[in-house]
Amino acid sequence: SFDEFETDTAIGGEKLMLLNGHTRYLSDMNHNDLPYYARNISPTNELLFESKELDITLYNMLTFHIPDHSETPLLETFNDFENAVPYWRQNDLDLTSEIKYAGARSNRISEYSSTFEYPLDSLQWKGSHKLLVQCSLFCYVTDKTSTKIIISLENNEDTYFWKAFEIDRYIKAYSNWWPVSFDVTIPKEDLRADSRLKVYVWNNDNQTVYIDNFGINIIDLPVPG
Incomplete structure (x- = not known):
């Protein structure tokens, strides 16, 4: 395999x-x-x-x-929903202690989860290299859901990149915590000026969904050749 x-x-x-x-x-x-x-x-x-x-x-x-740990991340961020984290927008009313993977709290998602938003112009990366966005988190759902993890790029004009990953396909049994991990590669030539990277979970069918220990790495990735 x-x-x-x-x-x-x-x-x-x-x-x-x-x-x-x-x-x-x-x-x-x-x-x-x-x-x-x-x-x-x-x-x-x-x-x-x-x-x-x-x-x-x-x-x-x-x-x-x-890609492995030899590729130095341009940015690493981790949100365990215990405290405020730079570049994360979250509503404290959506943080709960009723069900959590680790620590004291998790993020219960009513419609949109806590959102990571970062200005990509502030990244220092090279030539024709690509950006690799790696995400990992733990998810807990009580029933079949069409909830999606969203990675998007937007500027002041529009959202010009949008990719969704359904979490249900990672869930082996409901009402349990399961790890979810994925990555997206973005060529430098696809980026526009004043772009912002957004990563969040969209609960579009009002199922009961919790997330915890949400990690994101942004890596400067040489183009294979």
């Missing part, structure tokens, strides 16, 4: 990667569930076979790009 794969094995031999859209669908996975190296394939890798009709591609993997 992707989780069991080690990039330093099969030294001296070929490392082949098969991407099959049909089996991914049967496994209830989407593109974002693939590991970073499978979603961002270096152009140095050799495409051996491709069928758009079958939704299958096969690569001879010569290079793997896997």
